[in-house]
Amino acid sequence: MSDNKKQQGTSLGKRLALIGVAVAIIVIAHFLPTPEGLSYAGKMAIALMVSGIVLWVTEPVPMAISGLALMCLMPGFGIFPYNGTPGVWANFISNVIFFILASFGITSALLKTKIPTKIVFTLMHITKGNAKLTVLMFMIATAVISAFVSNLPCTALFAGIAMSSIIEVEQKNGTAKHAANLGKALMIGIAYASCMGGMITPAGSALNIMTLNMLGANAGFTISFLDWVIICAPIAIILLVVCWLSVVFIFKTDRISDETMLAIEKSGASVGKLDGFDKKVLAILALMIVCWVASNWTGWDATAIAVAGLALFFLPGIDVLTWKEYIASVQWAIVLLIGCVQSIAGGIKEQGAASWLFGATVGKMAVSAFAVVAATAVALPLMRLIIPVGPALIAISLIPLAGMGPAMGVSAAVFAIIIAFNANTTFLLGVDSNNMMTFKHGQWKMGEFFKAGIAPTIAMMILHATILAPLVGLVGY
16 A cells, blocks of 8 residues: 555544654653653653654654654754764664665565465465465465575565465455455564574574674673574474464454465466576575575675675676666665664664663663563563664663673573564564565555564563573573
8 A cells, every 4th residue: 555545544633643742752852851871862862763653653654754854853852963973874874774675676586486476386285275374384484494594585585475476366356355464464474474483593693693792792602503493493483373373363364265266276387397587596596595594604794695696686697687677676665764763773872772771671670580581571572662773782782681690690691582582573663674574565554563563572571581591591501
């Protein structure tokens, strides 16, 4: 659905009221006393992010526009200058922007092949048209691949397959309501599944490697590959099931229409064997996957690998993509919004507001081993709403927790795992870069994403507070 249609579906009065709420948050924060330990600039950085969340969830104006407006307010509150490092413009750009730009092209190239049809054909044979099982199978397939491939390209890949091969077909053949619910369940489920799969192994996400590196630097030890799997896989699998139950319960689905199943059957039967074009795309993707996995040991930059892979698609003799096709595949609103969120989050970090939030939450409850673990398990998913950039969350929280843990009788590995889970995903905030990979297809709204994420967030808090420490102890940390 276009931004115009979204706005036309909301009355002018309601849209103005929602903008008024966002403005009121900033005005109230300006006049409220500045808490001890927090600067005025830090207070206003938090206010801008909260105001942004209100605007992004309710969407009275296009999200990229509200993000740009809020970002440009930062110098007025002394958070960041426009120029300089750090600064508004400098913090807008990061490797994530270039990774996302590359992922649009990678997905576009894959969707030109027969591979998506073959994957869907196989999965639909297993589920036999049961929409709930279809969502589950897509989530399982996404999680398995994401255990070894970075979350962003994995999400982009399976979201593109689901959109072109199932959702668009069901929109033509099924009822509008069922097609809409199926689109929401599949797209949100795929975003969740990619992050849960990415937590199963250290190789599943660059943020896992960042966490382990910081753990080694600040706690004097790290977690081995196998030990990581033993600790994280049970939690990730349980959360995957909870995510599936949440999306199929909230977005009611029944059976995929017979017409859609017949169309998929015909498409799968007629697609034929992979040809030279398909094999070129597969070869480049396989090379990129090998490089991504190897980067955990070689130190190669994951974004540079993605950009290099994108460039290969355009080489003479390969000619997988044209420039026109690539430009058509890029969703610039998403690129702009992610840059804005990064800039505002950088202001929160720079002004010490994130550290203040950490001390005002977890630090206040550090009275026993269980209390500090439980407080961390509850606080970090909520802090992730204000710090929607995974690396910033790791940088802010791991160092103080790694020092606090041993003093309370808790292994720093426990906090490292909690931090890694929350850095990789937020079940509540759709503007996370991985979640935006499915948002670009226009199947869900920010409020719907938040609603679907309540149960998984609570489940993650409970699992981290209860079984994580025993699992860490089981492998000897």
